Structure formats: structure tokens, C-alpha cells
Amino acid sequence: MKEGVIFTRRASGLVRELSWFDVFIFVVAGPAASGVMFYSVSTAADFPGASLPLAFLIGLLIFLPVMLLVSITSATMPRSGGLYIVISRVLGPTMGYLCSWLLFIGYGISSGVLGYLVVGLIGSGFSTAALSSGVGWLANAGRLMQTSSGQLIGGIIWVSLFWYIAYKGIRKVKNIMRIAFFIPLVGTVIAVLWFFLSGGIESISTAFNQTWGAGAFELIQQKAVELGWKVQKFSWSSTISSLIVVIWAYASITIINYAGGEIKTPKTTMIKGFMLGTSFVGLFYVIIVVSVYKAFGNFIGCYDFLFDNHPGILKEIMGNVVKPSIPFYFMSITKNIWFGLIVAVSISLWFANSILPGFLANSRLAFALAMDKSFPKSLAKVNRKTGSPTNAVHLNAAFCFIGVLIMLLSVNVILSILTLTTFFIFWPYGLSAMLLPYHKPEIYDRSPVKWEIFKIPVMSILGAFTFIIGWFFIYLSIRNFSPVIMLTLIGVMLIGIIIYLVQQNKNKNDGVDVSQIYSQIPPE
Numbered sequence: 001m002k003e004g005v006i007f008t009r010r011a012s013g014l015v016r017e018l019s020w021f022d023v024f025i026f027v028v029a030g031p032a033a034s035g036v037m038f039y040s041v042s043t044a045a046d047f048p049g050a051s052l053p054l055a056f057l058i059g060l061l062i063f064l065p066v067m068l069l070v071s072i073t074s075a076t077m078p079r080s081g082g083l084y085i086v087i088s089r090v091l092g093p094t095m096g097y098l099c100s101w102l103l104f105i106g107y108g109i110s111s112g113v114l115g116y117l118v119v120g121l122i123g124s125g126f127s128t129a130a131l132s133s134g135v136g137w138l139a140n141a142g143r144l145m146q147t148s149s150g151q152l153i154g155g156i157i158w159v160s161l162f163w164y165i166a167y168k169g170i171r172k173v174k175n176i177m178r179i180a181f182f183i184p185l186v187g188t189v190i191a192v193l194w195f196f197l198s199g200g201i202e203s204i205s206t207a208f209n210q211t212w213g214a215g216a217f218e219l220i221q222q223k224a225v226e227l228g229w230k231v232q233k234f235s236w237s238s239t240i241s242s243l244i245v246v247i248w249a250y251a252s253i254t255i256i257n258y259a260g261g262e263i264k265t266p267k268t269t270m271i272k273g274f275m276l277g278t279s280f281v282g283l284f285y286v287i288i289v290v291s292v293y294k295a296f297g298n299f300i301g302c303y304d305f306l307f308d309n310h311p312g313i314l315k316e317i318m319g320n321v322v323k324p325s326i327p328f329y330f331m332s333i334t335k336n337i338w339f340g341l342i343v344a345v346s347i348s349l350w351f352a353n354s355i356l357p358g359f360l361a362n363s364r365l366a367f368a369l370a371m372d373k374s375f376p377k378s379l380a381k382v383n384r385k386t387g388s389p390t391n392a393v394h395l396n397a398a399f400c401f402i403g404v405l406i407m408l409l410s411v412n413v414i415l416s417i418l419t420l421t422t423f424f425i426f427w428p429y430g431l432s433a434m435l436l437p438y439h440k441p442e443i444y445d446r447s448p449v450k451w452e453i454f455k456i457p458v459m460s461i462l463g464a465f466t467f468i469i470g471w472f473f474i475y476l477s478i479r480n481f482s483p484v485i486m487l488t489l490i491g492v493m494l495i496g497i498i499i500y501l502v503q504q505n506k507n508k509n510d511g512v513d514v515s516q517i518y519s520q521i522p523p524e
Helices: 020-029 052-076 083-090 093-133 136-145 148-167 170-180 182-196 201-212 216-226 236-241 243-249 266-296 299-309 311-318 326-332 337-353 355-371 390-408 413-423 426-439 458-478 483-509
Strands: none
Touching (some): 020 355, 052 083, 052 236, 052 266, 052 426, 083 093, 083 426, 093 413, 093 426, 136 148, 148 170, 182 266, 182 326, 182 337, 201 266, 216 299, 216 311, 243 458, 266 299, 299 311, 326 337, 337 355, 355 390, 413 458, 413 483, 426 458
8 A cells, every 4th residue: 555545546536517406306316205205195094084284294394404415515515425424424434335335235236226116117107098998008017017027127228227327427427317206396386286286186086987987986985984984083103103104205415415426516516406305305395295185185095995895896896906106196187198207207207316316326325335434445446437436336326226126026124124224324323413513623623613502502503403313214104114124134234244343444444544544535
């Protein structure tokens, strides 16, 4: 090792390409998928009496201070690795690594899961259009895309596409996202306006019956009541319980901070992009949920109740069983099947849009670990032409393909594990931010925000809040853990620990003073 070189590289080799608007796009695109588009209307029977719009508003109030903290620490230490850099510099390399290993697994596999799911979701749109129009090839295409083999092939294609884009570098990623972001956004805005301008429950029922058959709307409500569904009064308890859906909807909102080393003028860009993006996401969620519940009212609970408990009844009434979702409800009240299909497919592309941010974040997280010599140094290799950490991109792609295969094998434990792996990092991050002004004053001095309340740094106050919220996230994640899920998670952790110990032993044999690495932030 050359004198004075304690990191894997003297400079990161990454290129600062992203503006505040790109940060905004990634903040919105990262989480905007299943939490609101599907679970907001597919869990109504699970939380009777809950106000989903209020729950999503509470979610915004929870995440605004968390994201303010993320924006401040990202501006203070604008390097690739995001929350890992904060944790490892305050709580130490081992805690930083373990949190990041879990996150790397979660983000990588999640991207593959999304690639698999988006194919089935598009297929369900085709099937809905076929049932409404009687067009044979739509039915065949929809049926194929909803088979395991169809979703496997489609998932591999989606992952391969974004793998290629990520490999081509940050400039290509930025340009693709600037275009792809607006496709599902426009589709969602159309659906929201359609719901708001639908003309009341009588117009909704008429339009629904035109799509699914005479009397279908009324018969679904009647059967649900006969079989035990009851309209509940507002319940705070159910609203708080429904936050598990809301929290999942915000799961990847911090994702772009892991690419902090590629953001222009980070001291201003981070705060502007993160806060505008978070506010937009939260308000967008609330508006979406308000619009669909305003249009369909208690019918959503009735349909969800039958879908969960009596799918055969739905099949008798409608001719098929369609999973409740925002695209489903939109297609059910549009007279033009092709228009409805185009909008529904565009909304489903939120899932695909979440894959590319995952590629960007996870490859930069692996890059940061390699820079700190906790991962093999080959993962810190950067293509000079594209500015992309190529080996880190390839490693993430491997985990994405594992995510696709896991869905093929129907391993249900993966969902609980993914929730914990993506949220575990928040409590140590909150603790690190709370202690940073006192334990690392030389780093805190770099912060663009040094506000104080009663002489206590705002960073510490926000850190304490995030620390507490982090444990709430863990509670939501593990409440349904089974012994199989726990054993699987232990296995994942053991693999990570072995990799870490092997790498630290190599550092020791090479004469690397690890303490020097974690006493300062990585080079730009």
C-alpha cells in the first residue's frame, strides 16, 4: 500500500451529474409502487374502520423529519454510501457494515421481485381489458404474463434492461429516469382526475356495471353484507394498524442518498431535492387514496372482503377474480377499453421505475463498502468512460436475478425479510445522527445546517426521533415472523459476517490500519 493511501482509491472516480430535480425524481420514483397503488385498496377488509387517507397523511408527518435529517447528513457527508457513511463514522465499522449488508440484500432482491411483479400486473390489466371487450389476443397475452414462466422471463428482461442502463453510467441513468418518471406519473394523474370527476356513486355503479355486467356493483355489495362484511365507524386503532401499509409505501424514499457522491452542489441540492420530493410523495399518496375512496366509498371494503374470503362469489358475478388495485378500479369505470388499458399499464410502470433507483443505490453502497475495505476492492473499480462502478453493478444484478427466482419458487418468507432488511438501518442511523455533533464535531462543522433548539443541535433532535421511529419500523417488520423466517434471516446474517471477517483479516495481513479509514469520510 502506498504511503498516505488508506482507502481503496485516492479519489472515488464517480462523476457529479445529478441536479436537485434528479434527486426529486429518485425520491418520488423509489417508493411509488405497491404501497399506495395496490395495498391502499387491497387491505380495506384487514383494517375495518381505518381512514387510509389519514394514515397516509400520518406517514408523511413521520417521514418528513426523517427525510430532513437524511438531507442534512447527506449534505454534510456527500459521498456514496449514504446512511452507511454516517453509521460507520459514529458507531464504528462493524455496525455500519451489518446494517449495510442487510440493506444490500434487501434492495437487491427487492428489485428482482419488482421485475417479476410488474409483468403480472401488466398481465392483469390485459386480462381485465379482455374480460370487458372479449378480444381474444388480450386474454391470451394477459394469461401468459400472469403465469410463473411468463413472469420469470419478463422479470429477467426487466432486470437485464436496467442492468444495462446502470452499467452505462450515471448520465444514462439520469436521462432514462427523466423520461420514464413521467409515464406512470401522467397515468396516475389521469386516474386521480377520473375518480374525482366521476360524478358520484350512481355514476360509478353504472360505469362499473357496463364493464362487469348488469347489477355487478350492487350484487358485490349485497353478497359481502350477507357473508359478514360490516361497514365500521372510524377507528383510530385500525388507522394506526394500517400504518404497516403506509410504511411500506415509503420504503425506498431515502434511496438516492446512497449515490450522494454523484450529486451536484450537494449542500443545497440535497435539502431542496429531498424535502420537495418527500412532500410531493406524501401529498400525492394522500390525494390518490382520497380520490379512489371518494369515488367508490364502502364498495372498496366489500370487494376486498369478497376477494380475500370468497373469491368464488366474485368469479360468479364478474366472470373472473381480479386483484383490487388503483389500475383495476380505473379500468372498471372507463368506457374505452384501450384508453383504460394504456393508463393502467402506465400506472403499473411505477414498479419498473423503482428498479433503476435500486440499481443505482445498491451498486453505490457496495462501492462505498469496497472503498472502506469492508468489501473486496474489485467492487470499487470505476469505468473511466461511463463513471460507473461496473463490478458493483454486476453484483447487484446477481441479487436482482435471485429476487426473480425467489418469486418463481413462491418463497413467502422473502416479503417479511425484505421489510426488515430495508428498515433495520434506521435506528442505528438515528442514533448516529443524534451523537454526531458530540462524537464527531469535526464532521458536524461541515454541516450546512447547524440549527439549535435550547442549545441542542437540531441534527441530534431529529436523530433521536429517527432512532425511536426505527424501532417502530422493526416492530412492524417482525410482528409476523415465523421460525422459518428467523432462521432464514440468521443464515443471511451469517454469510455477511463471514464476508466481513475474511475481509478484515485480509486488511490485517496487508497492514491496513482500519481505524484510520473510519476516522474520516471517504475521498471524493
